[in-house]
Amino acid sequence: MSKRSNGLAHSASSPRKTRRRGSIELVDAKVAVDLATAQTYSENVFLFVPNLIGYTRVILAGLSLHFMSYHPKYCTLAYCISCLLDAVDGQAARALGQTSKFGAVLDMVTDRCTTSCLLCYLSSAYPNYALVFQFLIALDFSSHYMHMYSSLVTGSRSHKLVTSDVSRILWYYYNDSRTLFFMCAGNEMFFVSLYLMKWVHTPIYDSLPFPFDFPPYLGYVTSFTWPQLTALLSFLVCLGKNIINVVQLWKASKILVGVDLAERAAAREKSK
Numbered sequence: 001m002s003k004r005s006n007g008l009a010h011s012a013s014s015p016r017k018t019r020r021r022g023s024i025e026l027v028d029a030k031v032a033v034d035l036a037t038a039q040t041y042s043e044n045v046f047l048f049v050p051n052l053i054g055y056t057r058v059i060l061a062g063l064s065l066h067f068m069s070y071h072p073k074y075c076t077l078a079y080c081i082s083c084l085l086d087a088v089d090g091q092a093a094r095a096l097g098q099t100s101k102f103g104a105v106l107d108m109v110t111d112r113c114t115t116s117c118l119l120c121y122l123s124s125a126y127p128n129y130a131l132v133f134q135f136l137i138a139l140d141f142s143s144h145y146m147h148m149y150s151s152l153v154t155g156s157r158s159h160k161l162v163t164s165d166v167s168r169i170l171w172y173y174y175n176d177s178r179t180l181f182f183m184c185a186g187n188e189m190f191f192v193s194l195y196l197m198k199w200v201h202t203p204i205y206d207s208l209p210f211p212f213d214f215p216p217y218l219g220y221v222t223s224f225t226w227p228q229l230t231a232l233l234s235f236l237v238c239l240g241k242n243i244i245n246v247v248q249l250w251k252a253s254k255i256l257v258g259v260d261l262a263e264r265a266a267a268r269e270k271s272k
Contacts, residue, residue: 045100050093054106057082057089061114068121072199076192082114083188087181104158108148111184112141118191125198139242143249150252153259167251173244183244186237193231200225 039045060082067075089107093099116137123130144159151159164171173179205222221229 045102048093048098048100048103049096050089050098051100051103051106053085053089053092054103054110057085057110057114060085061110061117064114065117068118068195072196076196079114079118079192080188082110083185086111086184108144108159112144115140115188115191118195122191122194125195136242139245139249143245143252146252146256147248150255150259154255166255167247169244169247170251183237183241186234187241190231190234190238193227193234196227197225197231200227204229 036045041047045051060078064075064079064082067078086107089103093103119133119137123133126133148159151161160174162170162174173183203223203225207226224232
């Protein structure tokens with residue numbers, strides 16, 4: 001056997017290489033279904049407070065989609081409240097001791113679906129940029145799916161448990177709540193601003209309730225609409241968020257390939 005194969009086999013069998021922080025224990029699917037069916041009211045995961053917040057997010061997202069094509073104020077209000085509740089459910093889960101895998105997946109699925117629906121609308125509102133929005137949808141879904149799957153196959157309890165030796169960028173992104181909130185909020189602000197740009201056409205200086213003499217260097221800025229200004233301010237955050245999605249996709253791909261190589265090496269070692 002080559003040195004490369006020996007190295008892979010050693011990596012597959014070495015406790016140091018296979019140890020995972022917060023690894024999970026497998027539960028039979030039938031047992032899990034029976035447990036979920038027989039759960040009592042006092043310990044019903046479906047009725048955990050953070051999950052109830054998650055259902056509220058889904059309802060608000062649905063309302064925003066309903067109003068999206070004809071009532072921008074109601075749409076924006078419902079959409080923004082749904083996004084802001086994303087920062088509340090996690091805190092509620094930790095404070096009440098009600099963290100759950102169902103809640104984590106519900107949270108991620110709600111995020112992905114809500115943003116994707118808005119991007120679908122933007123594809124029709126800005127047909128010249130439809131390909132860009134379609135690419136962003138594909139990148140968002142693929143990077144999070146592959147990251148979630150790579151977390152599962154390596155035994156992690158959460159997709160947010162990324163160590164700095166795997167990716168310093170993802171570690172800082174997921175392990176600093178302020179960074180995570182800032183990046184996600186800025187990303188959504190950019191897309192919401194693009195949505196409002198189709199509806200709001202009044203320049204800033206005309207929308208103020210009273211006359212105001214702006215300094216000369218702000219004269220050009222005040223000719224923008226409020227959505228245009230917020231889009232400019234949040235564009236770099238949106239760009240950074242999608243660069244992180246690319247990093248996440250690439251790291252997850254390497255993890256899955258590494259697991260494949262370790263399993264193949266272990267199979268070869270076992271067949272000897």
